[in-house]
Amino acid sequence: MKAKVVMLGVLALAATLAVTGCAKKNNVIKIGALFNQTGDQSSLDVPGLNGFKLAADEINKAGGLLGKKLEIVAIDGKTDQTQCTNAASKMIDVDKVVAIGGLSDSNYALAAGAIAQAKGVPFVTSGATLPTLPDQVGDAFFLEPFGDNIQAYAGAEFAAKDLKAKTAYILTDKAMDYTITLSKYFKERFTKINGDKSVLLEDTYQTDDVDFSAQIGRLKNLKVQPDVLYVASDPSKCGVIVKQLRALKVKQPVIGGDGYDTPLLVSLGGDAANTGVYFSTHASLTNPADKVQNFVKAYNAAYKTAPENAFAALGYDTMYLIANAIKAGNSDKSADIKAALAKTDGLEGVTGKVSYKNGSRVPTKSVTILTVKDGKFDFVKEVLPE
Amino acid sequence: MPRKPSATTLRGIGGVAVLAAALFVMNLTLPDYYLRIVNLIGINIILVASLNLTNGFTGIFSLGHAGFMAVGAYTSALLTIAPAQKALALPQLPLWLAGISLPFPAALVAAGLLASFAALLIGFPVLRLRGHYLAVATMGFLVIIRVVLTNAESFTRGARGISGLPVFTNSWWVFGIAVLTLYLLRKLVTSAYGRGMIAIRENTVAAEALGIPIARYRLIAFCTGAFFAGVGGALLGHLMSVISPNFFSYSQTFLLVEISIIGGCGSLTGAVVGSLIMTLLPEILRNFEGGGELFGIALPPMYGLSQIILASLLIVIIIFRPQGIMGTKEFSWSMFGKKRELKKG
Numbered sequence: 033m034k035a036k037v038v039m040l041g042v043l044a045l046a047a048t049l050a051v052t053g054c055a056k057k058n059n060v061i062k063i064g065a066l067f068n069q070t071g072d073q074s075s076l077d078v079p080g081l082n083g084f085k086l087a088a089d090e091i092n093k094a095g096g097l098l099g100k101k102l103e104i105v106a107i108d109g110k111t112d113q114t115q116c117t118n119a120a121s122k123m124i125d126v127d128k129v130v131a132i133g134g135l136s137d138s139n140y141a142l143a144a145g146a147i148a149q150a151k152g153v154p155f156v157t158s159g160a161t162l163p164t165l166p167d168q169v170g171d172a173f174f175l176e177p178f179g180d181n182i183q184a185y186a187g188a189e190f191a192a193k194d195l196k197a198k199t200a201y202i203l204t205d206k207a208m209d210y211t212i213t214l215s216k217y218f219k220e221r222f223t224k225i226n227g228d229k230s231v232l233l234e235d236t237y238q239t240d241d242v243d244f245s246a247q248i249g250r251l252k253n254l255k256v257q258p259d260v261l262y263v264a265s266d267p268s269k270c271g272v273i274v275k276q277l278r279a280l281k282v283k284q285p286v287i288g289g290d291g292y293d294t295p296l297l298v299s300l301g302g303d304a305a306n307t308g309v310y311f312s313t314h315a316s317l318t319n320p321a322d323k324v325q326n327f328v329k330a331y332n333a334a335y336k337t338a339p340e341n342a343f344a345a346l347g348y349d350t351m352y353l354i355a356n357a358i359k360a361g362n363s364d365k366s367a368d369i370k371a372a373l374a375k376t377d378g379l380e381g382v383t384g385k386v387s388y389k390n391g392s393r394v395p396t397k398s399v400t401i402l403t404v405k406d407g408k409f410d411f412v413k414e415v416l417p418e
Numbered sequence: 419m420p421r422k423p424s425a426t427t428l429r430g431i432g433g434v435a436v437l438a439a440a441l442f443v444m445n446l447t448l449p450d451y452y453l454r455i456v457n458l459i460g461i462n463i464i465l466v467a468s469l470n471l472t473n474g475f476t477g478i479f480s481l482g483h484a485g486f487m488a489v490g491a492y493t494s495a496l497l498t499i500a501p502a503q504k505a506l507a508l509p510q511l512p513l514w515l516a517g518i519s520l521p522f523p524a525a526l527v528a529a530g531l532l533a534s535f536a537a538l539l540i541g542f543p544v545l546r547l548r549g550h551y552l553a554v555a556t557m558g559f560l561v562i563i564r565v566v567l568t569n570a571e572s573f574t575r576g577a578r579g580i581s582g583l584p585v586f587t588n589s590w591w592v593f594g595i596a597v598l599t600l601y602l603l604r605k606l607v608t609s610a611y612g613r614g615m616i617a618i619r620e621n622t623v624a625a626e627a628l629g630i631p632i633a634r635y636r637l638i639a640f641c642t643g644a645f646f647a648g649v650g651g652a653l654l655g656h657l658m659s660v661i662s663p664n665f666f667s668y669s670q671t672f673l674l675v676e677i678s679i680i681g682g683c684g685s686l687t688g689a690v691v692g693s694l695i696m697t698l699l700p701e702i703l704r705n706f707e708g709g710g711e712l713f714g715i716a717l718p719p720m721y722g723l724s725q726i727i728l729a730s731l732l733i734v735i736i737i738f739r740p741q742g743i744m745g746t747k748e749f750s751w752s753m754f755g756k757k758r759e760l761k762k763g
Contacts, residue, residue, distance in 0.1 A: 069707075069721035106708050108721045113665050117658055118454065118701065125451035139664050142581060146659045150585070151450075168581050207568055207663065209578045238565075 060103040061364045064123035064132035071111025072268050075294040076136040079340040080158050083347030086334050097358050105129050113143040120144040124151050130366050133350040138162035138209050145169040154370040158350040159343050166393035172370050176350045178397040183312040184217035185417035186399035187287050192225040197259035199230050204264045206236040211264035214289045218262050232258045244276045261286045271300025278304035293341040298407050305404045314342040315383040316400045316411035327382045349381035441589045455701055460592035461653050462693035464599045466677045467686050468646030474683030475607050476639040477619030481671050482556035483647050485563035488666035489536050490529035490648025491655035495583050497525040510572030522586040526649050533648025537641045545636045567663040579662025587657040599646050615639050680735055682742030687749040700724040
């Protein structure tokens with residue numbers, strides 16, 4: 033009975049198809065850029081897309097690849113799994129991209145990666161750091177950044193060796209794979225260095241929580257106070273948690289992962305962010321190396337602002353990683369790009385060298401530790417975890 | 419008493435035949451992306467029609483629909499994934515579940531039944547509440563489901579989600595079930611039970627005075643709605659091939675409520691109209707978000723455009739047509755009488 037209405041809709045859909053149908057061009061190589069431009073993830077993904085586009089512009093100015101220009105097809109994932117999969121599907125089926133880069137969170141990368149995998153289109157995530165992701169999705173899925181295990185190890189080694197911490201407290205966002213993985217590997221390395229009883233308390237919260245007084249209360253009730261606090265949180269909560277910790281007079285250093293590498297840490301955390309907050313991330317934009325400073329300059333020129341965080345650099349490196357594979361395989365076919373990506377060896381980028389060794393699609397890269405000084409991110413040191 | 423099929427029945431069969439023909443053509447000609455959108459429309463129809471049964475027809479304002487979807491999706495995932503794959507991804511499953519691999523239809527029925535069972539458990543205490551108390555309580559159910567999914571790691575892999583669900587969902591399954599859902603719900607709401615449900619919505623006290631067993635009717639509506647939500651959730655899972663607790667969040671619930679309000683929550687046709695608009699519109703607007711050229715004019719990227727337009731649409735509809743596009747009206751052939759004549763002429 034309602035079939036007629038359905039039919040009308042189908043007609044409407046058919047009409048839109050006719051309007052939006054894409055003309056195919058042969059002198060360009062289309063690359064998909066799937067970033068969450070709106071929603072919770074946007075503070076990481078907007079800089080990510082900027083970096084990605086900047087790299088494509090540079091490549092085009094230098095003459096393009098294989099005699100063709102790159103064309104970026106950017107679609108907003110809207111920080112929603114269904115939307116991310118629709119976007120990935122559209123890029124591949126309608127826009128005919130040969131490779132996709134983007135996304136900074138494993139939840140979304142997992143969903144979108146499955147679509148690309150089914151079509152054999154290589155997907156390079158610019159910011160998702162879950163080390164098991166490539167195995168879970170398949171052979172067309174690559175990580176540009178280091179895995180979470182590596183950065184959590186770096187955090188633990190930094191706490192134990194540089195901050196001379198003997199005991200730790202761990203707070204984890206229980207609703208995210210990212211944060212759960214960070215805490216797991218931090219604990220593994222920290223207890224390996226300081227002994228089984230060195231983690232005094234492990235507590236959890238949910239991403240949607242806004243009040244952390246219960247958790248902080250339990251922390252303050254500990255008879256022996258820990259030397260450091262490892263707080264595994266996403267970009268939207270790190271500033272809030274730091275602020276509430278300091279407001280309740282908890283003064284120990286706070287250590288976190290690359291989720292802290294967002295302007296939100298300072299804008300939400302306020303002055304509290306300046307009081308001993310350290311985090312592991314992909315690159316320091318104050319690093320004097322040419323590669324980094326040239327990137328910062330180019331970004332400034334293109335967007336009239338300094339790169340907001342390391343995700344801009346990761347987006348930039350991701351585009352170059354894909355471009356390098358197109359060049360190395362001398363082909364713009366998805367299957368060839370995939371094969372060439374897997375052979376990437378020692379590709380220098382702003383965020384370090386990328387090599388995929390022993391069939392792994394997670395690169396081994398050094399980890400940068402940053403802190404906040406006067407409201408700005410400041411380089412502390414680079415760690416290559418054992 | 420055997421009698422000739424009525425004109426409405428014949429038209430209904432004709433409509434289904436036309437739909438089937440359209441799906442057949444689309445499956446042959448459309449790229450996967452468009453088929454995916456068509457399938458999402460169908461899944462949304464199933465989800466919103468079942469939400470309308472509780473929220474619209476019976477007046478139980480439930481915000482727990484995504485929770486039932488989750489129950490369905492996880493049930494179907496655990497029942498269909500091949501044992502070899504389970505051994506790798508879910509090594510801690512109990513033996514009876516690890517070795518099982520059901521065909522899709524059986525898994526869908528199981529998904530619906532388990533969602534219904536969850537509705538039964540939650541319905542007993544919660545359905546005594548009214549209005550916003552009920553809404554908040556059903557939201558509590560959604561929270562519980564998500565916490566359970568996140569913590570029952572040996573069954574669900576927690577926040578990491580389960581990937582590699584077999585991609586069974588296609589337009590035949592989706593629209594077959596959508597048509598069946600609409601048909602069954604239509605039968606239900608036009609039956610004595612359905613009249614009773616509407617009476618409860620309109621005036622609970624009067625309905626009770628007329629001898630309608632309020633609690634039982636509400637529970638029937640709630641469980642039936644949950645059944646189709648479970649089936650819809652399973653279809654979605656097998657379309658995505660990946661599910662995680664984050665899929666079934668408040669935003670999923672609110673999306674369904676939004677579709678229901680825009681389409682008209684007291685109408686099954688409203689569910690269809692709302693699903694069409696709310697699934698297609700963001701995808702059409704997507705084309706303009708990335709910037710680029712339109713008829714020779716360079717456009718800047720306008721990310722967030724579709725959310726703003728959809729939210730504005732919701733506000734406009736609430737102000738000018740608070741009952742939604744269809745209100746409580748249903749589709750009938752007479753609505754299209756003139757158009758049909760035009761087509762013939």
